[in-house]
Amino acid sequence: MTKFLYLFRGGDRMMAEMSPEEKQAHMEEWRVWMNGLAEKGQLIDGLPLNGAGKQVTNHGDVVTDGPFAEGAEIVGGYLMVNAESLDEAVELSKGCPMLQAEDGNIEVREIMNM
Numbered sequence: 001m002t003k004f005l006y007l008f009r010g011g012d013r014m015m016a017e018m019s020p021e022e023k024q025a026h027m028e029e030w031r032v033w034m035n036g037l038a039e040k041g042q043l044i045d046g047l048p049l050n051g052a053g054k055q056v057t058n059h060g061d062v063v064t065d066g067p068f069a070e071g072a073e074i075v076g077g078y079l080m081v082n083a084e085s086l087d088e089a090v091e092l093s094k095g096c097p098m099l100q101a102e103d104g105n106i107e108v109r110e111i112m113n114m
Helices: 010-019 020-038 084-091
Strands: 001-007 043-048 053-057 062-066 077-084 103-108
Touching: 001 084, 020 043, 077 084, 084 103
Parallel strands: none
Antiparallel strands: 001 077, 001 103, 043 077, 053 062
């Protein structure tokens, strides 16, 4: 099996417009999807990310508040999965509730061994 990383972007506007009950139901969909991956031995790890952070540039000489990208470009969370191929990892991602948001997207990347 190969490890893949899902980088989640978008969905903030959809979540902001949901009622507490809708948010709870949406989070339940995430739980069901992630539990399904775990039951198949494909889920490695995954969590949402705090919106605040720092950017380090210029050989470490410059540290600024960030991220500064447009809202739809900010990475909001990640998930690591096991899959046989990039194509399989992409297929697994298609069940993710992130894709219910109009601006929601998932970047799927292979994690390389060093």
